[in-house]
Amino acid sequence: MVNDEEKYGLCALNRIFGFEPRVAHSLLAHLGNATEVFHMEEDEIRNVIGPWSRYRGRICRKALDEAEEELMKLSGSGISFVGCTDPEYPQMLLDCEDAPLGLYIKSGTPISDLFAPERKIAIVGTRDISPYGQDWCNRIVQGLGQASEKPLIISGLALGTDICAHRNALEAGLPTIAVMATGPETVYPHRHRDFAERLADTGGCGLITDYPPGTAPLAIHFLRRNRIIAGLSDATILIESKSKGGGMMTSRLAFSYNRDVYALPGRVDDLRSQGCNLLIKGKIAEPIDSLDGLIESLGLHTGKVAKARSTYDLAQEVFGSKADQKTVSELSYILNIIRKHRGIALDDLCAMAGSEYSRISHITGMLEMEGLISIDLLQRCTANTRIYR
Numbered sequence: 001m002v003n004d005e006e007k008y009g010l011c012a013l014n015r016i017f018g019f020e021p022r023v024a025h026s027l028l029a030h031l032g033n034a035t036e037v038f039h040m041e042e043d044e045i046r047n048v049i050g051p052w053s054r055y056r057g058r059i060c061r062k063a064l065d066e067a068e069e070e071l072m073k074l075s076g077s078g079i080s081f082v083g084c085t086d087p088e089y090p091q092m093l094l095d096c097e098d099a100p101l102g103l104y105i106k107s108g109t110p111i112s113d114l115f116a117p118e119r120k121i122a123i124v125g126t127r128d129i130s131p132y133g134q135d136w137c138n139r140i141v142q143g144l145g146q147a148s149e150k151p152l153i154i155s156g157l158a159l160g161t162d163i164c165a166h167r168n169a170l171e172a173g174l175p176t177i178a179v180m181a182t183g184p185e186t187v188y189p190h191r192h193r194d195f196a197e198r199l200a201d202t203g204g205c206g207l208i209t210d211y212p213p214g215t216a217p218l219a220i221h222f223l224r225r226n227r228i229i230a231g232l233s234d235a236t237i238l239i240e241s242k243s244k245g246g247g248m249m250t251s252r253l254a255f256s257y258n259r260d261v262y263a264l265p266g267r268v269d270d271l272r273s274q275g276c277n278l279l280i281k282g283k284i285a286e287p288i289d290s291l292d293g294l295i296e297s298l299g300l301h302t303g304k305v306a307k308a309r310s311t312y313d314l315a316q317e318v319f320g321s322k323a324d325q326k327t328v329s330e331l332s333y334i335l336n337i338i339r340k341h342r343g344i345a346l347d348d349l350c351a352m353a354g355s356e357y358s359r360i361s362h363i364t365g366m367l368e369m370e371g372l373i374s375i376d377l378l379q380r381c382t383a384n385t386r387i388y389r
Helices: 004-017 021-031 042-049 061-075 131-144 161-171 190-201 219-232 246-256 271-281 291-297 311-319 325-340 346-353 357-369
Strands: 079-083 102-106 120-124 152-155 176-179 206-209 235-238 260-263 373-375 380-383
Touching: 004 021, 004 061, 004 079, 004 102, 061 079, 120 131, 120 161, 120 219, 120 246, 131 161, 131 291, 131 380, 152 161, 152 219, 161 176, 161 190, 176 190, 176 219, 190 206, 219 246, 235 246, 235 271, 246 260, 246 271, 260 271, 260 291, 311 325, 325 346, 325 357, 325 380, 346 357, 346 380, 357 373
Parallel strands: 120 152, 120 235, 152 176, 176 206, 235 260
Antiparallel strands: 079 102, 102 206, 373 380
């Protein structure tokens, strides 16, 4: 562990060179450590970074004092800081040339344990996740949860794919890290604040960011934080994405870092699958063609993933004590159709089942009340795959 002066120096450099970490890394390579940077004379600073550099006047004792004050305040909030020369700094991220000078971390887990899992997997994608994408995100994380060696799941705490990955990770007993695009004291979106607190308090999990306190959730900050998600992970999984978006940027960054990239194929006319299909076509990402195949490719294969329970066994378990066998069989039949036809509309379900709308509406209402399916505003039914395992 580095001494306090070095930590304050790295924090100050991160505040100064946050958007251009390569400049600070050059300084560290030239001088050996952050402490020496702030011991340089004015002439030496000018010689190293140039007489016209916009950073020249900011490398001063005041910056060091402000960093010390900042870290002292944050420590009272359970937030720590680890600099890039600290042995606890994640090595995988340090291997990236644009690695941040330091990370602010909120976690009840020691930093050395937080990044300890051998396998670290990023799961990213669109905020506008479809039932298809949500279904596969659920399946993938639940499948990873069955590995004998639990991987660390990394995402960005955003709406859609990110929060789906984090929630499933906690349900599957997997450690998960949320990389934020704000200062360490701010959670965005605000609706995820309670979940973020729960995540930070869960063993093996944490919130991290390279942005100093007071940093607002601007669009550019979300784009820049994607390099941390990609850099921390030895594999990135793209669930869904349009041809442009944060998930695409993270996947391309992961590829540039020589990390594995996987993408979930989708319909050619589905905007939310365009990005995945493009990465697969460009041989940037490997297609996900089965859950078993993905887990094996990730080096986590421990035998076949447990088979899902049959719809009849599930219907019998949930409704056996409150419905007759004829109704249980009917519930099983309808549930099986919904499982095989994700997002099926009630009208189409009636036609496929050969039943009247009133009866199908009643049966699907029973299934939804027990959490076996969900029905959206357009009356489309989707099975909840998590409860089958």
